[in-house]
Each structure stands twice: as structure tokens, then as C-alpha cells.
Amino acid sequence: MSATSVDFVAVDLADVARVARAALLRAGCDEANAAATTDVIVRAERDGCASHGLFRLDGYLAALRSGKANGRAAPVARQIAPGVLRIEAQCGFAPLAMQTAREALAPLARMQGLAAAAIVDALHFSALWADIEALVDEGLGALCCTAYLPVVAPTGAIKPFFGTNPLAFGFPGDEGFIFDFATAATARGEIQIAARDGLLAPEGAGLDAQGRPTRDPAEILGGAQSPFGGHKGSALALMIELLAGVLIGQPTSVEAAREDNGDGGPPRGGLLLLAFDPARFGDAAGWRAHASAYFAQLRALPGIRLPGDRRRAERARISVEGARLPIALWRAALAAAGET
Ligand code: NDP
Numbered sequence: 261m262s263a264t265s266v267d268f269v270a271v272d273l274a275d276v277a278r279v280a281r282a283a284l285l286r287a288g289c290d291e292a293n294a295a296a297t298t299d300v301i302v303r304a305e306r307d308g309c310a311s312h313g314l315f316r317l318d319g320y321l322a323a324l325r326s327g328k329a330n331g332r333a334a335p336v337a338r339q340i341a342p343g344v345l346r347i348e349a350q351c352g353f354a355p356l357a358m359q360t361a362r363e364a365l366a367p368l369a370r371m372q373g374l375a376a377a378a379i380v381d382a383l384h385f386s387a388l389w390a391d392i393e394a395l396v397d398e399g400l401g402a403l404c405c406t407a408y409l410p411v412v413a414p415t416g417a418i419k420p421f422f423g424t425n426p427l428a429f430g431f432p433g434d435e436g437f438i439f440d441f442a443t444a445a446t447a448r449g450e451i452q453i454a455a456r457d458g459l460l461a462p463e464g465a466g467l468d469a470q471g472r473p474t475r476d477p478a479e480i481l482g483g484a485q486s487p488f489g490g491h492k493g494s495a496l497a498l499m500i501e502l503l504a505g506v507l508i509g510q511p512t513s514v515e516a517a518r519e520d521n522g523d524g525g526p527p528r529g530g531l532l533l534l535a536f537d538p539a540r541f542g543d544a545a546g547w548r549a550h551a552s553a554y555f556a557q558l559r560a561l562p563g564i565r566l567p568g569d570r571r572r573a574e575r576a577r578i579s580v581e582g583a584r585l586p587i588a589l590w591r592a593a594l595a596a597a598g599e600t
Contacts, residue, residue, distance in 0.1 A: 269590055270582040277302045280317055282597035287324040289331035289353075296355035300386040305583040308574030311449025312387040314585060314593055319385055320353060321596055323525025329353060329383050337364035343375045346508075349382035351528060354406075357382045358391045358533070365535045369400055373540030377533040378508035384408075385526035388428035389440035389571070395535050396430035396438055404428045405500040406531040409520060410513045412444045413484035415494040418471030420484040422497040423513035424448050425504075432538065433551040439567035443497040445488040451477045456586075503532045 280301045284294040297320060305313035323329035333352025337360050340346045345364050349357035361377040368375040384406050392402035408423025424447060428440035442448075446465040454461050455477035466480035467473055474480060487493035505512035510530030511519065520527040538547045558564060578584075594600045 267586055268584050269587050271585050271590055272582045273302055273306055273579065276305050276314060276583055276585075276593075279593045279597045279599065280314060282599070283317060283321060283593060284324070284331070286596065286598055287321045287331065289324065293331050293333060293352055293356050296359055297353045300355045300390045303390050304387050305585075306575055306578050307389075307571040308578060309387050309571070310584075311447050311453060312385070312390075313583065314589060315449060315453065316385050317593055317596065319525040321525075322523040323353075323383055326521055326523040326525070328521055328523055328525060328528070333357070335360040337361065337377075339364075339368070343368065343372045345375070345377040347377055347379040347382075349379055351381050351383065353526075354379065354382040354384035354391070354531065355386065358531070361533055362391075362394055362535075365533060366395060366398060366400060369535035370537050370540075374534065374536045377535075378510075379531040379533060380508060380510055381528055382531060383526040383528060384531060387440060388426045389430075389438050389568075391531075391533070392428050392430045392440075393438060396432045396436050399432045399537070399539075401432060401536040401538060402428070402430045403534040404531060406504045407501050407511075407513045407516065407529055408448075409517050409527050411448055411485050412487055412497060413467060413471075414498070415487060415491045418467055418484060421514060422487070422494070422501060423516075424485065425497045425500040425513070427496060427500060431551065433548050433555075435551065435555040437555070437566065437568065441488070443487055443493045443500065444485045445493070446485065448485065451480055451485065455481060504530045508532060 277298055281294045281298040284297055301313055324331050330351040333350035335357040336348045338346050347357050347361045357379050361379050365375055365377045388404050392404050395402040405427045407425050410420040412422040412424060413419055414421050424442040424444040426442045430438040446462055451461050451465060460475040461477045461480055464486060466483060466485040468479040468483040487497050501512045508530045516527040516529050
């Protein structure tokens with residue numbers, strides 16, 4: 261570990277993993293839950309997604325301590341229709357349930373061409389790309405979404421009603437394309453980090469409690485975030501409330517807030533995960549070469565930068581240099597792990 265500035269420290273990813281796992285075990289997770297949750301924390305740090313890395317550990321621990329999260333959940337997958345699985349996450353953190361979902365969904369998607377998993381009673385707090393990357397790596401397409409707590413005002417309103425509701429899509433092939441973003445203009449973690457670091461939120465990130473546009477992150481956290489792209493992002497956020505909530509019998513964001521204990525951890529909720537096998541859509545011999553040729557044309561455009569490019573570059577760099585963590589965050593994690 262070496263200090264890179266007064267405020268930040270570079271930490272080897274193996275140390276991040278050791279400390280996160282120890283803290284989760286100490287707060288009541290069993291090995292399987294601690295390992296799966298640690299994996300998504302470390303992968304977020306490795307890919308330069310600070311808002312979903314060690315920054316989230318405190319929320320995970322709060323949810324364990326308050327009893328909202330079941331650190332010993334043993335997720336179960338049931339096939340409830342030819343192309344539909346239901347994964348009971350048993351109020352555990354989502355990573356282990358997502359692992360269970362992927363393992364059951366991949367063979368079903370290969371057999372059916374397209375299959376869905378409804379993950380229910382999960383506490384989701386991570387970046388969605390981490391949930392679909394393994395499917396894309398093994399040659400499947402994927403789409404995943406989840407709701408949250410009401411923090412985003414629908415277009416035209418000033419009070420929060422939608423969650424930040426992320427959506428991730430992946431297409432396999434030589435390019436292995438994945439995008440993943442909140443349907444809010446800015447992920448909430450980014451606004452919390454801006455508040456913590458004394459920075460302004462991006463233009464258009466949200467409204468104060470009176471509905472006036474502001475870049476003050478504290479005012480946005482007490483007011484409402486805005487959807488990205490006006491009515492378009494607002495409609496996508498609504499779609500996600502329906503797919504990850506109503507469709508699968510799980511709380512929408514406003515409903516999740518009514519039962520949440522406010523411990524700062526993730527609320528109970530659902531995720532919808534779809535997987536498809538491109539080899540089953542009528543161009544088994546050609547789709548991969550077609551995709552490669554298409555991406556080659558796209559990449560030839562001057563100035564092009566595709567989703568995932570930054571993450572891949574960060575992965576190569578951070579795997580060598582370590583994660584850049586605020587010293588206070590690292591010290592808190594060490595304390596939670598019992599290392600101070
Ligand atoms: P960003 O706006 O940072 O990025 C979204 C996507 O767009 C990424 O795939 C990113 O690729 C890509 N991208 C960013 N800038 C460009 C650019 N200039 N040109 C092309 N592509 C670009 O995401 P958000 O802030 O909206 O979300 C951050 C994370 O928060 C997501 O991982 C999301 O899953 C997570 N989240 C989780 C929630 C939960 O409840 N669990 C709730 C809300 C968000 P790259 O990564 O390579 O930069």
C-alpha cells in the first residue's frame with residue numbers, strides 16, 4: 261500500500277478482496293455470500309467503477325447488522341415455465357443469487373434460444389455489467405434491469421418516484437459489447453461521492469426539494485434526481501419498474517421504500533435477467549463474423565469511443581497499479597475487517 265496523495269491511497273486488489281471478505285464475514289455473511297459479494301466489489305474497483313466498489317461496503321454491512329440482509333442465503337432456482345426461471349434470493353445480497361441465476365439460465369437459453377430469470381427478494385447494490393459479463397463471455401447475449409428506492413422524479417414531476425433503475429445489455433462475439441447505465445441522469449453513488457468530496461454534480465443531475473434544477477449534490481440528495489434524456493429516460497425507468505417489479509411480483513421503488521428500514525443498505529427487490537443465444541436466431545454460421553465486421557466499421561469512425569472501452573482500459577491499469585481509494589474509506593474498511 262502506498263499513498264498517492266494526501267487524500268487517496270493505492271491499494272492492491274488482493275488487499276481490497278481480503279478486507280471486504282473479512283468485513284462481510286465478521287458482519288454475518290457465510291463464505292459463499294461473502295465471496296460472491298466481495299467479487300463484485302473487487303471487479304468494480306478493478307474496472308474503475310468507484311461508486312460500486314468498496315464505497316458500497318458500508319451499506320452492505322449496515323444491511324447485515326440491521327437484519328434486513330440474510331448473510332446466509334442459499335438461493336434456489338426453479339423453472340416455472342419452459343423459458344422462465346424464478347430465483348429465490350432469500351433476502352440475501354444479489355451477487356450469489358445472480359450467480360445461481362446465470363448457472364441455471366445459460367443452458368436454458370442455449371436450449372430455448374431465449375430464456376428469462378426473475379430474481380426475487382434480492383438486495384442489489386452493485387454495477388449491473390458485473391451481473392451479465394460472464395454470460396457475454398460464454399457467448400450469450402443478455403439484458404438485465406432492476407429498480408431501487410424512489411429517488412428520481414419522472415419527467416414533469418418534482419417528487420421522487422422512480423429508482424435510478426439501471427439497465428445493462430450485452431452482445432457476445434469478438435467485441436463482447438456491454439453497456440450499463442442508470443436511467444437517472446447520474447448514478448446515485450456518483451452524487452453521494454460528489455457530496456463527500458465537495459464537488460458539484462453534473463449539469464442536469466437533479467432538482468432541489470422545491471423542484472429547482474441544482475448542481476449541489478446535497479440538495480439533489482434531499483430533492484430528486486432527474487432521468488437521463490428527459491421523457492425518454494423517464495419511460496425506460498418506468499419500463500424497469502414494470503419488468504423488475506410488477507411483472508415478477510416484486511416491490512416497485514415506491515413500494516420498496518415503504519418497507520425499507522432506512523439502514524442505508526440496498527432495499528429488497530427484484531431483477532429481470534434475459535439471456536439469448538445468437539446461434540439460435542437463424543444465422544448460426546454467420547452472426548459472429550457479421551458482428552465482427554460491423555464493429556470493425558464502427559471502430560473505424562474517427563473519435564469513436566464505445567461503452568466498455570474505459571472499463572477495459574481501467575482494468576488493465578488498475579490490475580497493475582491497484583485501486584485508488586480515499587484514505588478514510590480504506591481505514592473504515594480495515595476497521596470493519598478487524599484489521600486495526
Ligand atoms: P455512466 O454514465 O458512467 O456509463 C454508462 C455506460 O456508458 C457505460 O457502459 C460506459 O462505459 C458508457 N459510457 C460512458 N461515457 C461514454 C462515452 N463518452 N462514450 C461511450 N460510452 C460511454 O453510468 P451511470 O453513472 O449511469 O451508472 C454507473 C453504474 O451504476 C452502472 O454500472 C449501473 O449498473 C450502476 N447502478 C446500479 C444501481 C443499483 O441499484 N444497483 C442503480 C443505478 C446505477 P464505460 O464503463 O467503459 O465508461
